[in-house]
Amino acid sequence: MLSINNLYAGYGKVEVLHGISLDVPKGKVVTLIGSNGAGKTTTMRAICGMIKPQSGAVSLNGKNVAGMDSHRIARAGLAHSPEGRRVFSTMSVRDNLTLGAFPRFTGARPKGNIKADLERALELFPRLKERQDQLAGTLSGGEQQMLAMARALMMNPDVILLDEPSMGLAPILVEEVFRIIQRLKADGITMLLVEQFAAAALNVADYGYVMENGRISVHGAPEKLKNDPAVNEAYLGGANKH
Amino acid sequence: MDIFLQLTFSGIALGMIYAVIAFGYQLTFATSGTLNFGQGEALMLGALVGLSLAGGVMGGPYINYWLMIPLVMLFGALQGVVVERIGVRPSIKTKNEFGWIMSTIALAIIFKNVAENIWGKDDLTFPSPVSSTPFQIFGANVQIMQVIVVLGALAMMLAVELFNRKSIYGKAVVATANDSDAAGLMGINTGQVVTFSYALSSATAAFAGVLVAPLTLTGATMGTALGLKAFAVAIIGGLTSGVGAIVGGLILGIAETLTGYYISTGYKEVPGLLLLLLVLAIKPSGLFGKTTIKKV
Structure with missing residues (x-):
C-alpha cells in the first residue's frame, strides 16, 4: 500500500x-x-x-x-492528520469535515456518499457532533485532534498518516483517541x-x-x-x- | 444642511469604491499574504477597456454598458492572472518576502505606460449609462449612477462572500487563507487558489473602474490615487475584514468630500490619512482586524 x-x-x-x-x-x-x-x-x-x-x-x-x-x-x-492538528480555525467543524472530502467533490477521487460519510464521522466522534456548527478555533485541543482525524477520514483515503494524535492531550482523551x-x-x-x-x-x-x-x-x-x-x-x- | 447631506451622499459613493478596491486587496492577502500594489491600475485598465467597448474612443460603442461589465471583469481576471504569474508567484516560490512588493509596483507602472500609449495622456469622458439628472433625497441631489455604485459594490462583495461560504471551491479558498499547508493536505491546489484570488481581486477592481468612471474622468492616471487610498482603507478597516473595508471606505470617502467643501479641496485627503496614521499607532491590525488566536 x-x-x-x-x-x-x-x-x-x-x-x-x-x-x-x-x-x-x-x-x-x-x-x-x-x-x-x-x-x-x-x-x-x-x-x-x-x-x-x-x-x-x-x-x-x-x-x-x-x-x-x-x-x-x-x-x-494519502490523508494526513498533521502534527499540531492544523484545523481551519475560522471555519465550522462541519466545513472542516467537508473540506476533508475536497478531492471527492472535484472528481479527483471517487465521490461515494459524502453526506453519509460526514454523518458517520460525526457518529464516530460524538464530541464533534455536539459542536458541529462551532468554529474549529474554539474547540479544545483534544476536540481539535479528533477533528483532524475525522477530517483525514473524510477523504476515504487508502492510507492515513496520524502524527502524534495524543500530543498535549489529557490522559482520558489519550485513551479515547x-x-x-x-x-x-x-x-x-x-x-x-x-x-x-x-x-x-x-x-x-x-x-x-x-x-x-x-x-x-x-x-x-x-x-x-x-x-x-x-x-x-x-x-x-x-x-x-x- | 442640504449641502451637508449631498456631500455625505457623494462621500458614500466614493467610499464604496474605496471599499471594493480595499476588498480586492484583502482577497489576495488572505490566500497568499501578498498584495497587488497595482490594484489602482487594474481599476484604470478596467475603466479604459470598458470605455473602449461601451464608449466612442475606439470607434464604438460596440455594446451597451451593462453587457460590457462581464467582459471587463473577464479582462480584469486575466490581467490579475498575469500579475500573479509574473509578479507574485516567483516571490512565493523562492519565499522572498519583499520581491512581490517591487514587482507589483513595477507591473503597475508598466500598465500605466501602456495605457498612456494606447489611450493617450488626456482624461476622457465616460458616457453615463443612466440619466445624469439628479433626483432629490431630503432635498439633496443624488445621481442615479451614485446609487448604482453603492448597490454594485455591495452586490460584488456579497457575491464573493456567498461563494466563499456556500461552494466547495469557496471553502477551499477560505481553507487556504486559514492554513495553506493544511489545505494542500486536503488535496487543494493552493497555488491555483492564489492565482484565482488574484484574478478575482483584479476583476473586482476592473468592476470598480467601470462603476466609478461615469462619475469621474477616465484616463491612465485615474487609478494611482484611488489604489493608494483604498490601500489606506484596507489598513484602517483591517486587512482581514470585509465589514472593515466598507466602514473604512465610508469614513475616508465622507471625510474627503466634507473636508473638500468645508475646509479646502487642497486638504481633502488629509483627514483620512491622519486617521490612517492614528490607526497604525493605536490598533495596527485595523479597526475590524482580528489577531487570530491559535491553539497549540
Whole structure:
C-alpha cells in the first residue's frame, strides 16, 4: 500500500532523514516510535509532500509520489492528520469535515456518499457532533485532534498518516483517541501512526519501527519490540507496562 | 444642511469604491499574504477597456454598458492572472518576502505606460449609462449612477462572500487563507487558489473602474490615487475584514468630500490619512482586524 525506500530528507541544507525504509501493508496499522527529534514528523512530512525528499522513493499504490506537491499526493489517496492538528480555525467543524472530502467533490477521487460519510464521522466522534456548527478555533485541543482525524477520514483515503494524535492531550482523551484508532483498525483502515506513547502505539499496531537520529534502528512485530531490552529501556520506561 | 447631506451622499459613493478596491486587496492577502500594489491600475485598465467597448474612443460603442461589465471583469481576471504569474508567484516560490512588493509596483507602472500609449495622456469622458439628472433625497441631489455604485459594490462583495461560504471551491479558498499547508493536505491546489484570488481581486477592481468612471474622468492616471487610498482603507478597516473595508471606505470617502467643501479641496485627503496614521499607532491590525488566536 505505502512503501518508503531509502528516503533522505531535511530542511534546507540540514539532512534529517538518512535513508528511511518502511512498509505499511494494506489494512495494517504500522507505528513509528522514537524520541523527540528522531525525525518522525520529518518522515511524515516527506511522505505527504509538505517537504520534498532529497532522494528515495515513496510508493503509494505502486506509484512513486516522492517529490510531488502535497495536493497531488493527497489526491493519490494519502490523508494526513498533521502534527499540531492544523484545523481551519475560522471555519465550522462541519466545513472542516467537508473540506476533508475536497478531492471527492472535484472528481479527483471517487465521490461515494459524502453526506453519509460526514454523518458517520460525526457518529464516530460524538464530541464533534455536539459542536458541529462551532468554529474549529474554539474547540479544545483534544476536540481539535479528533477533528483532524475525522477530517483525514473524510477523504476515504487508502492510507492515513496520524502524527502524534495524543500530543498535549489529557490522559482520558489519550485513551479515547487510542480507542478510536483501534476502531478504525477494526474497520480495515490502513494507518501509519507516529507516537511518543510507545507502549500504547505498540498495543494497537501490527508492526513497529523505532527511529533514532534519522535512521530506523530496530523494527519488528510489537511483541518483539516490547521485549527488546534497548527499546524497552529507551521508550517503554524500562518496565513492560500493559 | 442640504449641502451637508449631498456631500455625505457623494462621500458614500466614493467610499464604496474605496471599499471594493480595499476588498480586492484583502482577497489576495488572505490566500497568499501578498498584495497587488497595482490594484489602482487594474481599476484604470478596467475603466479604459470598458470605455473602449461601451464608449466612442475606439470607434464604438460596440455594446451597451451593462453587457460590457462581464467582459471587463473577464479582462480584469486575466490581467490579475498575469500579475500573479509574473509578479507574485516567483516571490512565493523562492519565499522572498519583499520581491512581490517591487514587482507589483513595477507591473503597475508598466500598465500605466501602456495605457498612456494606447489611450493617450488626456482624461476622457465616460458616457453615463443612466440619466445624469439628479433626483432629490431630503432635498439633496443624488445621481442615479451614485446609487448604482453603492448597490454594485455591495452586490460584488456579497457575491464573493456567498461563494466563499456556500461552494466547495469557496471553502477551499477560505481553507487556504486559514492554513495553506493544511489545505494542500486536503488535496487543494493552493497555488491555483492564489492565482484565482488574484484574478478575482483584479476583476473586482476592473468592476470598480467601470462603476466609478461615469462619475469621474477616465484616463491612465485615474487609478494611482484611488489604489493608494483604498490601500489606506484596507489598513484602517483591517486587512482581514470585509465589514472593515466598507466602514473604512465610508469614513475616508465622507471625510474627503466634507473636508473638500468645508475646509479646502487642497486638504481633502488629509483627514483620512491622519486617521490612517492614528490607526497604525493605536490598533495596527485595523479597526475590524482580528489577531487570530491559535491553539497549540
